[in-house]
Amino acid sequence: MMSKKTGRSNRSVVTARRGPSLTMIVGIVVVLLFAGVVGFGVYRTQHQSGSGAIPTNATASGVTVGQASAPATVDIYLDFQCPVCNEYEKQSGPTLDGLIASGAAKVVYHPLAFLDRFSSTKYSTRASEAAGCIAQDGPAVFARYLKVLYANQPPENGDGLPESQLISLGQQAGAGPNFAGCVSANTFAGWTAALTDAASKAGIDATPTVEVNGKQIDNTDAALRQAVQAAK
Amino acid sequence: MTAVGATFEARGPAWNWLSTLGRLVLGGIWIAAGVSKITDLDASVRAVRAYRILPELAAQLVGAGLPAVELLLGVLLLVGAGVRACAAVSAVLMAVYMVGIASAWVRGLQIDCGCFGGGGGLAAGVRPSYGWELTRDAGLLVLAVLLARWPVGPFAVDGILAARREESGR
Numbered sequence: 001m002m003s004k005k006t007g008r009s010n011r012s013v014v015t016a017r018r019g020p021s022l023t024m025i026v027g028i029v030v031v032l033l034f035a036g037v038v039g040f041g042v043y044r045t046q047h048q049s050g051s052g053a054i055p056t057n058a059t060a061s062g063v064t065v066g067q068a069s070a071p072a073t074v075d076i077y078l079d080f081q082c083p084v085c086n087e088y089e090k091q092s093g094p095t096l097d098g099l100i101a102s103g104a105a106k107v108v109y110h111p112l113a114f115l116d117r118f119s120s121t122k123y124s125t126r127a128s129e130a131a132g133c134i135a136q137d138g139p140a141v142f143a144r145y146l147k148v149l150y151a152n153q154p155p156e157n158g159d160g161l162p163e164s165q166l167i168s169l170g171q172q173a174g175a176g177p178n179f180a181g182c183v184s185a186n187t188f189a190g191w192t193a194a195l196t197d198a199a200s201k202a203g204i205d206a207t208p209t210v211e212v213n214g215k216q217i218d219n220t221d222a223a224l225r226q227a228v229q230a231a232k
Numbered sequence: 233m234t235a236v237g238a239t240f241e242a243r244g245p246a247w248n249w250l251s252t253l254g255r256l257v258l259g260g261i262w263i264a265a266g267v268s269k270i271t272d273l274d275a276s277v278r279a280v281r282a283y284r285i286l287p288e289l290a291a292q293l294v295g296a297g298l299p300a301v302e303l304l305l306g307v308l309l310l311v312g313a314g315v316r317a318c319a320a321v322s323a324v325l326m327a328v329y330m331v332g333i334a335s336a337w338v339r340g341l342q343i344d345c346g347c348f349g350g351g352g353g354l355a356a357g358v359r360p361s362y363g364w365e366l367t368r369d370a371g372l373l374v375l376a377v378l379l380a381r382w383p384v385g386p387f388a389v390d391g392i393l394a395a396r397r398e399e400s401g402r
Contacts, residue, residue, distance in 0.1 A: 036297030206353030
């Protein structure tokens with residue numbers, strides 16, 4: 001009886017010195033892992049809910065402007081919230097227009113939603129979805145919308161453009177009658193999510209990223225001209 | 233009396249307060265890191281992908297799972313529940329982060345660590361700040377190790393539980 005009691009009190013002192021019991025430590029690790037698995041579950045659920053609709057005149061990864069037979073393919077990974085993408089368009093937009101017109105290159109625009117956290121309204125996602133909607137009215141209208149969106153680019157860390165303005169700018173660029181409804185219904189939310197994910201998986205970390213025939217080039221006009229010239 | 237002394241360890245009260253302060257700092261940083269990422273799990277997964285270490289499914293698991301883990305760690309540390317275990321897990325995580333950042337540096341990747349949100353991409357013209365990121369995480373690693381060694385301070389759930397255990401054990 002006596003020895004049993006001593007043994008017990010000894011153990012209690014040891015436990016106290018070592019702090020929490022092993023059960024506590026295991027419990028905390030299990031709870032933390034559980035939290036992580038819940039996060040993973042939420043992520044996977046979000047990614048399954050996207051509808052698979054792809055805009056007409058677009059592919060799963062973007063919108064192509066120019067002749068399919070053009071020898072050079074310029075891939076532009078952009079985000080409508082990204083100021084440097086806007087600068088790139090100002091710098092090389094005319095060059096790209098010329099290359100498209102001459103048939104030297106076709107341009108695949110990938111409107112990514114990388115910078116959602118730089119607006120309170122996930123402007124990157126909404127603008128990309130709207131770009132998908134306008135692609136249905138043809139690549140030329142899409143190309144005009146791209147320029148109009150850049151010209152009206154909202155500042156970072158603001159509220160983005162409201163939906164009404166995304167729609168009115170589209171109409172300014174020549175959108176058809178279905179555009180407004182398409183934007184309001186977030187028709188291409190799944191498309192935007194999928195093309196953003198695809199770019200990330202392909203190793204695109206930042207916008208703008210420009211590739212010519214699959215090879216990344218510097219974001220200068222000279223590099224663009226040179227790479228397209230070399231692709232002939 | 234002696235049992236309580238053993239629980240709270242025989243150090244001066246100032247040292248106990250330092251433990252609490254360290255707990256609040258580490259917990260606060262975990263919460264800031266978790267909150268900045270949990271609202272955009274996609275960006276968090278992209279940030280993990282940008283390191284180009286983990287295969288796709290593992291990157292998704294880490295990227296989407298870590299924000300919740302960090303947030304919970306932060307809350308547990310702030311309230312002082314399971315401080316030693318949380319500090320030990322914090323130390324392990326910090327060590328893993330440092331390995332990841334150092335590896336990105338060695339391989340010459342141009343990325344942001346994604347520690348406080350963001351998809352891992354750097355804005356154009358911005359250079360990576362691996363040195364600062366490593367220094368910061370090293371400091372937090374040391375803090376976590378110290379906290380694992382001296383987890384007991386005032387205002388902790390652990391303290392309340394320990395006191396109650398002593399009560400019932402008497």
